[in-house]
Each structure stands twice: as structure tokens, then as C-alpha cells.
Amino acid sequence: MLGVARVELRKLALAGALAFCACGRRATPADCQLIVDRSVELQLREFSETSAEAIAAREREVRAALQDEIKSCESRRVSDKTMACVRSAASTQELDKCLR
16 A cells, blocks of 8 residues: 555646746745645545544654655745645545645
């Protein structure tokens, strides 16, 4: 399960980093971390993992593993609409749509 989750999270994080439009503002470190954290949370919930402690631990692991991708995300442009969509996404599919 974690191998699949790792591949999916990396794919989502990279898609998010590359999908930002030219409009809006520069993504902040908090924006980029939110995208990664929401990816982790939604993915784990889809695997029926709802423990806040387990989700927080996995978020820390993925953030550490994706440090370079998160840094490159910070140079991208993002809209407030995109970030609102990320915050409200209820599934990884919805999150993926937010980042396209």
C-alpha cells in the first residue's frame, strides 16, 4: 500500500507543481505544503486511514521526501481559486482536478 501511495503522492505533487497557471500570485511555502499535505491526507483516507497521528506522520515523511519538488513549486504561480479548491477537495480525484 505505501509503495502505491508513494507513487501516487509524488505524481500528485509533481502535477500540482507543474499545473499552476500564469495568473494569480507566487505560491508560498505554505501553499506548496498544503498541496502535499492534502494529497497525503486524502490518499490515506481513501485507504481507510483516519488516524490524525498517522496522517501527520506521513505528511512529515512525504514533505521530507519531496523537498525539491516543494521548492520548485514555490516559483510557480497560483490563484486563490486553486488554493480554495485544494482546501475543499474531498478526494484525490477532486484534488487532481484542482491542480489542472
